[in-house]
Amino acid sequence: MTTTPRLACFDLDNTLIDRDGAFVAWAEWWARREGLGDEAVEWLLTHDEGGFRPRVELFAMAKARFGLAAEVQELVDAYDREHPPFTSADSAVLDGIASLRTAGWRVAVVTNGGVVQQSLKLDRTGIGAAVDYCCISEQVGVRKPDPTIFKIAAARTGATLAGGWMVGDHPAYDIAGGIAAGLSTVLVGDHHRAAVTPEQAPTHHFESVLPAFQVILGR
Ligand SMILES: [Mg+2]
Incomplete structure (x- = not known):
């Protein structure tokens, strides 16, 4: 099975x-x-x-x-x-992505932005090659917090959204969007703390992305 x-x-x-x-x-x-x-x-x-x-x-x-x-x-x-x-990516971030994929997760970047700039950053940092799929809003014609963008990511990676996660730093785009798509969520950092409303309350909040890998892995 x-x-x-x-x-x-x-x-x-x-x-x-x-x-x-x-x-x-x-x-x-x-x-x-x-x-x-x-x-x-x-x-x-x-x-x-x-x-x-x-x-x-x-x-x-x-x-x-x-x-x-x-x-x-x-x-x-x-x-x-x-x-x-x-731009650059910490090796611990690339390791975290790899550990998720090794454990059987499909990993997608879901970013609001333009194709040229985001693609160059994904190439430069090695993140584009490390994940299963990069969903750039300009490319797919839909932006976070629209849950459609997460459905596209699931379809392109052959994954289900059930039991899935969204990790991001923006309460209104990343967290509210993830919740609307039925995902558990991790808010990263405090860039936009003033904007958090009850509808944007994440499952977890960490100062960096690294603990999110452990939470998703269930450790
Ligand atoms: Mg962000």
Whole structure:
């Protein structure tokens, strides 16, 4: 008798990778290249909103603020290519993914974002090659918290959502979305603590993603 494998879903940014740390490193590099000082780095960190401000809006503001010559879309396209090289994955994260798959879990990244930037980050960090499937919202045409995106991940990996998990740092997207899909949930970090409502209450809350692997493995 064969049983359908269960699915463990993970958000990418600020869950499997330190997206905000990579943004700081990119901002320092970018400001130097543009001949701008620390003030530009501070400005970017202030207006980034953890990556949730639309990049077209951010770079339109940056163009006006710093008198940049390039068109806004050129700035956005360059950012999508130039930010991913600053990302990395801890070996413990890759080990955790491998241990889940060894134990029979299917593992999917479920991320809201653009195909170019997210694919480059998944390649750069090795996470794309480590998981069974990467579900990028722009590619599949649906975003967290819509439970459809988790159903797509289950279908593409041949897994069932029953008994599955969603691990992420955003209460409204990752946790509420996971709950809507019938998944148990782990909230990672405290990026968005102020936004937690009773409907977004996770099964567990940890400071990093690492304990989530142990919980899912049942240890
Ligand atoms: Mg995130």
